[in-house]
Amino acid sequence: MSKDWLPYEPVAYDRDLELTADACVIGTGAGGAVFASELAEGGRSVVMLEKGNLYTKQDFNQHERDMMPKLFEEGGARTTSDGGIVVLHGNCVGGSTTVNWAICFDPPEQVLEDWTTGWGLPDLKLADLRPSLDKVRFVLNVRRLDERELNANSRLLMDGARKLGLRAERFEHSRTACVGSGFCILGCAYDRKQSMLVTYVPRAIHHGARLLAAAEVTGFERSGDRITAAVGVLTDPTTGRKHRVRVRADLFAVAGGAISTPVLLAKNGLANTSGRLGENLTVHPTTAVVGMFDTPVRGFEGIHFGSYVPDFEPEGIIIESVFAYPGLMASAMLAAGERSQKLMAQYDHMAAGIVLLHDDGRGRVRVDGHGLPVIDYLVSPKDQAKFRKGLKTLARIYFAAGAREVVIPHVSGPVLTSPDQVDRVIDGLDLAPNRLATFSAHQMGTAAMAADPTKGVTDPWGRVHGWRNLMVVDSSLMPTSLGVNPQITIAALADRAARHVLAEPARYFGRASYSGSV
């Protein structure tokens, strides 16, 4: 029997571990995996510590009921503190890239300009980031979807948009020889979605890095302005027994994502001399619209996210085709009763899309008495206006594509039967928290880069102000909302940070090196 190509060994811990390395990277999502891989490729010894478990294709059974609890933080039930926004992010090797839809966008040029001028971040224009973007796109095999790869749901969005005179584009995705099963967010069972789980983490291991999954960092040892060790808990997945892990290193990079990173740092009293740690949270607030068609759409088949409407991007609105498995779909309707049951009975006749906002509002992440994150975020009035515009546009797109009814996921359960109703009904919706189904799959900004240490948590390369060897390399770094699906930008920023570190070894690896002891 041939051996699987993935370089992972079964996770098993039967004792405490003491490790030393040049670098310790905490988190294996789009930022951590790339940073670890680049350092390893550059000849540095690296230990990757991942809080979540290691699951691979054999574990991905395509059932929501089994995979959501395993792969998502809080099983996908995490919300903002007022319950108004469902906050989705991964909790496994590969982080959120294991549970995303593989959409790839370069960062918008204007957003990078704003970061450069508004936050004092030199060398961060699109041209500056291009070498990192190009490498990330190479490793992840990013390409535009072929016309033949669009499912009926994505085609309906494009058809309706074009009938209204809007542009409609196919997404770029990170996929290789995709089989079109449509189970991307439950973990790709075929290794075709190019998540960090099957790209940069194996690449890092290939270059000598060591991965410890189910390894939760709880604290740091320090000396002056240096971190000397990360300490935490290993959980054996079979026995549930816990063991201690301690990693000594020259450099520590936190990459838990914009919710977990500020929580870890705050619990350890780190990185908050600016008072900005956990602040400045942006979430790309997102809502949905469902079109009901006479003929079957079967949107659950094929690639769920295939197309988008870019026309309103300058206003901070992107409309994207998407579909959801039955549990997520029923949950997202936010209305119940016999009427919703009857709508669900037409699940195979639904087309669905989302309205994703480049948010103007800001929230924050705090820590509660359990040591868990508390996410405060209110959709701002300006963003509510964007929601209304996006909902109206998407409703009209579905009517133009031939929908007989359009469902808005609001607790009042509005079902539109004519485009004439669109303005009146949507203008009349109460958009207070817990009225309109709202979720976030992209969280950013809670340890933002800024040249001025009073304005941001890290310097322009991700090094935490006031600490010589502590970095952040994830979406927390983004000073503002990005406005597009962020995995490529996160990965490119991590690649850029790694290049910087490797180019200045005396600065980052100046002490007696621990090389080779991983």
Next chain:
Amino acid sequence: MTTPAISRRQFLSAALGLAGGALATSLPLTGCAPTAYPGPGTPLAFFTPKQWGALDAAGRALWPDLPGQPGAGQAGMATFADVLFAKANPRLQADLRQLLDAIEDLTWTTGRLRPFTALKPADQVAYLAAWRDGPLALQRRAFAGLVRLTGMLTYMTPATWPAIAYPGPWIGRFDFGMGLDNQGPLAACPNPNVFRKWEGA
């Protein structure tokens, strides 16, 4: 950076605050027969029998079993939730317990407190509808949370799929002769760039 969890008193206040119009609201919701608590000896991993009963009844009110279309009851939603929440973090567990206790113990109708599970189905529906449109943010939050939770768990369950024409996972269904058995080893990495040196800038 520390914030207290929602206090029990807040929940109780919210629940009692509903009392007035709970039965007056009409909604396009239909209830079906309530169930009793699980009998003695029924193993529960997380809920108390009372909490299980409240969740089961709320689920049946929100996602009723219809002819030919299973809802929360036939899907075994509450039992599934019991297994799931046994592994949840302590905050989620505490929040859900508070919510279900409030539903069961603090249902104020027709001038008195009555167990939610003892209400007629139509009254259970009306009671939850009053939470949906209640004056307090906490009531509306509780309603939205219940709808999301019960809807998701109901439709994650294969028993509900035939009625919505959802065929379920690919695995075990077919592989089109493409070697899509995910249980076996995949000898080669599908994406050769994963281990290839980047020759660019």
